[in-house]
Amino acid sequence: MQPSLIAANIQCPILSQAKLETREFLVERSRIRRMERGEGIFLHQTPARSCFVVMNGWVKLYRILDSGDEAVLRMHTRGEAFAFADVLRRGDHQYGADAASECLLLEIPADALRQVLNDDPAFGAILLSHSFEQIDALSDQIEALKCQSGIQRVAAFLRYHARPKGNHLFVTLPYEKVLMAAYLGIKPESLSRALAKLRQHGVVAVDGGLEITDQGALDELIASRAVERRMAAR
Amino acid sequence: MQPSLIAANIQCPILSQAKLETREFLVERSRIRRMERGEGIFLHQTPARSCFVVMNGWVKLYRILDSGDEAVLRMHTRGEAFAFADVLRRGDHQYGADAASECLLLEIPADALRQVLNDDPAFGAILLSHSFEQIDALSDQIEALKCQSGIQRVAAFLRYHARPKGNHLFVTLPYEKVLMAAYLGIKPESLSRALAKLRQHGVVAVDGGLEITDQGALDELIASRAVERRMAAR
DNA sequence: CGCCCTCTTGAACCAGTTCAAGCGCAGTGG
DNA sequence: CCACTGCGCTTGAACTGGTTCAAGAGGGCG
Structure with missing residues (x-):
């Protein structure tokens, strides 16, 4: 063999x-x-x-x-x-x-x-x-699609694919963004904007991937609901 | 027994x-x-x-x-x-x-x-x-959630639950609308508006349920995409 | 009758799409 | 070597589908 x-x-x-x-x-x-x-x-x-x-x-x-x-x-x-x-x-x-x-x-x-x-x-x-x-x-996917916003799904996706590296979490995006967007049920443009917004929640682009500097903030975003997110933005 | x-x-x-x-x-x-x-x-x-x-x-x-x-x-x-x-x-x-x-x-x-x-x-x-x-x-649900609009999902739901009656199709809504909305991944208000819009596509409210008078129109709506729907509305 | 419950409607607002333009980069060919 | 092209991605501006909040209609029931 x-x-x-x-x-x-x-x-x-x-x-x-x-x-x-x-x-x-x-x-x-x-x-x-x-x-x-x-x-x-x-x-x-x-x-x-x-x-x-x-x-x-x-x-x-x-x-x-x-x-x-x-x-x-x-x-x-x-x-x-x-x-x-x-x-x-x-x-x-x-x-x-x-x-x-x-x-x-x-x-x-x-x-x-x-x-x-x-x-x-x-x-x-x-x-x-x-x-x-x-x-x-x-079932997990359906749950996410029915109850989470696009940005929350992006955040959860990053969280799922993140691996420890140094004292932060690091994500190597597993495939092209067009594909990632399709998987998450949003358009590539929206994914791009979502990732831009996530910078305010401790997600920084480094070479070859993304670094999660504030894991707590990201988890909070994933678990929050629309109304709370709007409040927090003020 | x-x-x-x-x-x-x-x-x-x-x-x-x-x-x-x-x-x-x-x-x-x-x-x-x-x-x-x-x-x-x-x-x-x-x-x-x-x-x-x-x-x-x-x-x-x-x-x-x-x-x-x-x-x-x-x-x-x-x-x-x-x-x-x-x-x-x-x-x-x-x-x-x-x-x-x-x-x-x-x-x-x-x-x-x-x-x-x-x-x-x-x-x-x-x-x-x-x-x-x-x-x-x-899988069917995920497909619908990722690619169809709320109205399309409502239409597909009706189509799925419709039974022949006379020379039309008839739908008895199987449970409350709040629940139906949650299942379809939209808010009750949106479901209400969706059903209102579907009147233009051959869905009439009769006692105890809905009647599909134009099955073709409904199927067309389900299979159409956003851009086409906008064109048709003019 | 009043109360609750379900559903509808309206108006303001937000999230995500659409369409269009532009950037940076790798590959290709003059 | 640089211009040209194609591709992946981002950004902007206008627009739309859906949400939110608030009000009201209608039916069933004590």
Whole structure:
């Protein structure tokens, strides 16, 4: 087995929770695919012939509406899996998938996945708990979209992607701002303005990313409501 | 077995797909609960001791944010199940649940569900496909929230709940407008104005509900984008 | 009758979009 | 080497969809 294939095992919760035999079977039947930024992985409403695990980079799951706009449903990165549900239902993809950055994917053919689910009863439980996590992530998004303003969602996004560095938090923006805006459900212009406003809340641009100098202020902004924000601005 | 218990079997996809033995075991271990409108079923972040199937009426799944606003995540009606994921993970509820109308619930205790999952391997697959449907429903909501205006979401909501009646479509609003607004992610006032505007698109108020006289116009509105809507208004 | 509750309407205001222009930068070709 | 172009991002100004706050209409009920 190639070292890169072994690496895939370690990173992905679905694979690493499965027993060795299952994991090896899946990886042997799979192939590694390298995709360029912007390259299509599969289209919405086309037959699901494989499912995927992200080994590196970012993948965008999206839908194009009748109106022509694009709705970005999820962004996936290292270790995360997608299109498993579509494959197991033997139906069409419920969304399109594009490489959001240069990325490395493990492509698992449909029949391999189905066979594993047949042979290894424990694998069903792993998939079930994986799909529960999907539900949580989607619920969180709905919560944010229904109750938070654009700026709050931007702030929460930064907070989520921030990592400690020195005595501050540091955020490396994971992908282009156009994409980030689409994911957050706002226009690129609004994202730009939101980031400008966040400077007043302790978010400073440094080379290669953003630094959160006042974590408390940011958390307060995220938890506040519109009326309070207006008061505070005076 | 009580007749009302048998009725529960027929209505719910999760139960009716399960084999007879499983279904009977679950129903025997469950109890029927009648709830008044507004009554709490369980609270967010409390231990999940039971899961539920709606036999009648409407149930609201929601979260209260730090800011104090309420995010309505899902509305469930006859035959639909909720809190299964929370129970199987042996954790806390990921959302609160209230009776949105007077309703009848089948309450399945946690241990009964877990035992069934243990004894009947096919039941795992049923739950898996059920959770895939949850994911679809949540994805649809995110799509709508990110790309459609409030009026479009209202129109789509009506379209979804409409039933043929005579040679038109007829919608009985399933619950109060305050709740409907929260579900759609707008304020009650905006919903009221949206419904007023929809009169120009073939939605007339008749006793007990709304009638869609021009289905084409409504579908067109749902699929249009902001710019086009502005053009059409001139 | 008065009271509560749901829903509607109006007017001012704000958040986010739209359209247009402009900046900085990498790549390309003369 | 510099002009040209394309791309990602920002900024400005006008505008719109939705919110907010306040008032009022209408129905059900003690």
